Amino acid sequence: MAELQPLSFAIFVLITLATIGISIYAARRVRTAGHYYVAGGGVRWVVNGFAIAGDYLSAASFLGITGLVAFSGYDGFIYAIGFLAGWIVALFLVAEPLRAIGKYTFADALTSKFKSKKIRLVAAISTLVISVFYLIPQMVGSGAIVGPLIGLDYEIGVVVIGALVILIVATAGMVSTTWVQFIKGFLLLIAALALTIGVLVVAGMWPIGFLEQFLSGTVNIPTSSGVTQVPGEVFMSPGMKYTNPLDFVSLAMGLILGTAALPHILIRYFTVPKPADARKSTVIAIVVMGIFYLLTLYLGLGANFFGTLDPSDANLAAPMLAMHIGGEAFYAIISSIAFATILGTVAGLIMASAGAIAHDIYTEVLGRKTDEKRALRISKATAISVGVIAIVLGILAKGQNVAFLVGLAFAIAASANLPALLCTLFWKRTTEWGIVTGIVVGLISSIALIVVSPAMMSEGALFSLFNPGIVSIPLGFAVTMGVSLLTSDRVKSEATEKTAG
């Protein structure tokens, strides 16, 4: 695979440059366009909605789910369902109240109530950790697609592409990432639609009929040592990957509760002027993503149907499917869009981590309020160092499915951030220590469980589930609320002592 294909490479460079170019142009046009262009205002939430979808639909959604469905059938589809279901939490519970209290970052929202430097510090750390975990799969994805495309080995691909992406984001992207996300959201939807139509046309079947024939026949799954055959009805039911039912529950829980706690998604809510706009943006995003996730089912099954699977790297199912359906040019286009996807998500993640360091830790915790230029320089330095960490970890995670890896980031977010966020918003008895310990325990427990899980320790794993959610999420809530109750008693008794004295 590792040789340079001139046509693919040319298309790849063209689409990447066009994405960056258009986003700069669009960012400028908003400022300088004549008044014939847009009559009234009030479309910020539409732009933001697409940008949210762009931020959220990462390599995991496109490359990862396609690969998982292709190899594990129904157990891959649960990712599509769970990734979308998480938005219901965002829509009904988080979007509007969060917009009302937050200004710049996730930590801002949490500290609106207590003005606590401790909370700000742990929230910033948790933002950084989750962003790095989310960055790893993006790096894995970029190495997987760009390697075959330009003819680089996986490791060099990750380093080169990772460095490129970080450079773009750290120098240029700071002004125009919103537009990268916006364009990317569009491109991805169109790419998925085109691929799905391609699958159905080449297979010569209607959408329902295509699913039906899977159920009635046998399904071939290529492995490194040959081909395994399974009955269609087994493939299209839960249990291919998650044989342990508890694993399925844990994953489903992590996915629905993780979305509304992802820092790079939450910062998007601070970009619109009113709480109602935050809700409207969410609705736009849900529509775009819902359609997209329905399509991923067809992409994955299509890849299985045409046998465009590489057992050594499940992440390549979508681009290989494109190659089969539309030849090299289509393959290059789909790979480029996948790359634009990664570029956009990395931009969002780096924004979130740089914001955590520059705004939360430098400006607020260390109290350097006056020096904005220096804060910006620090945010750029953060972007680069976070990126380097992600590149190294990305190389270590070679061959892991990207949707699976992102599922872990969701579980960490749900364990550390969601309890703190929901309690700050809705529970009056929450205390400063409740939030601090809740975040710390949620963060540490979920990461520790991942480290001792079967994915990290192939044999003799201390914890038998792939996803830590079912243990660490309730633990996060329990600690946040338990410590709050304990410390609120103390605060109250101190208060009575004072009045008594």
Add this chain to the structure above:
Amino acid sequence: MSTILLATDGSLPALAATVRAVAEAKQRSATLVILRVVEQSPMTSLELASESAALQRPEGEDGIEYAKELAALDRVPTTVMVREGPVVGEIIRAAEETGAEMIVLGTSSLKRLNRLYLGSVAKSVVSQAPVSVLVVKPTKEETKMVKARVREVIEPSPAKAVAAITRTRQFRVGLYLFAAYVIGYSIFVLFGSYIRDVFQIPTFGLNVGLVSGILIIILTIALAIGFNAYAVRAEREE
């Protein structure tokens, strides 16, 4: 009575332009229309910060309060307009609507990359405006004087802001819908984990698992659209 339009974005040059605009309005005994255009592109904090740094915008200042205060000192009558849209287009439109005899705005000398990304609003306004445009490019002394007068902006209490939302009828309806959705999702997960046989039962040519999975996705979309339509109507009634 004649009017003068001041376009401000809270940047230092715009604040300097404010000083000139107030002086101009006093001399002509005109009304000062203070215009702030909010851009269409929703920006994350860092995008905003890098723009603010490039434009030298003092933190937390959108220029309106500053202009109002300066005008009040000189007893110049003011009107405030906040518009959303492309900056240049909105400035021209506001000038036409208010019949302004002059537009005043500030400009900064952007360098290199910042010029590429941000472009020049002043240049476009000059070329498209129906009336005279006073473009203010402040000297160092002017900038210093302006900086000295900027104050912090006061924010409302966070608890009140949250309560204002959670007390609405639409938020409570949302909570019920959320509860219903979570129950549905839990049943789905229960079947997907411990009662897997049910997922294999044939339905509509497919099986229960696939049909319910696809239904959840479609329901999520429908729920989002439906709830938003309801909430928009409820907000209009308020």
